Amino acid sequence: MPKSTFKYTNNEVTVVWKPDTCIHSRICWTQLREVFDPAKRPWINMEASTTEAIIEQVKKCPSGALSYYLNAEGEKEVTAEIETAVQASILNIEIKKNGPILITTDCVITHGDGSKETKQGTTALCRCGQSANKPYCDGTHRKVGFETEK
Template identity: 35%
Template sequence: MDDAETDPWPPGERVKNYAAPGVTVRYDARRCAHAAECVNRLPKVFDTGRRPWIDPSQATPAEIAATIRHCPSGALHFSLPDGPEEHGPVPATVTALPDGPLFVRGEFEIDGHREVRALLCRCGNSGNKPFCDGSHLRTGWTSESP
């Protein structure tokens, strides 16, 4: 497993890649909303009590891909050397979560980068715009706020 590789997206941030035969998992900590879909669905791969916390050698590439597709924030992505590439529905859908961010799922671009899932800030307070960083919870922002 190689967690030393980094990807320059977003600029200036460390994005870690965890590789195992047949799959690479990409994790961007700044995008993580801590929804725990990964931990709850596949704890043998995603274990926050272990370092490194992602070990893709513990499951099949298909199991990992199926789990990552449930990550709402887009903090997790996968790549398979023989494909298929991760895709989202077309057209993309946007759902305003009650008292929370916009959940976008589908094929879209942000700042020239291809995306398939994202939680976008709706309160205006995120320190990681356009992505949600949970500021709405700290500030008490609600869907009814001005």
């Protein structure tokens, strides 16, 4: 579970950022820089684009560190969507070159102590062994120069 959570709103939609879950894929700020800019504080400017564009970008977050909820519907967070009921029954795993293992469907993580955690949307698992947030990826693979053959 993330230790910190930050919320940013434009009164229509609220973006929730859980930095402890972030793998720093940079997808958010390379594709919608006017909203997501890590060089600025606050780094998320909710007034810089439309609600629709912000939602579409948040849905692309590979780690689930970014989620959103529509303010009119209450605080039910939404991450990457599962498009059909058929997809929901299929486990989809992607091995990122020089990066984490991505599980792109809802899953249950059973920890070493037996506790279980349900993850929705995309979950990034550490593959380099250096994450400070195991079993989840925290982007450390970039700092340690983790490389794979494939």
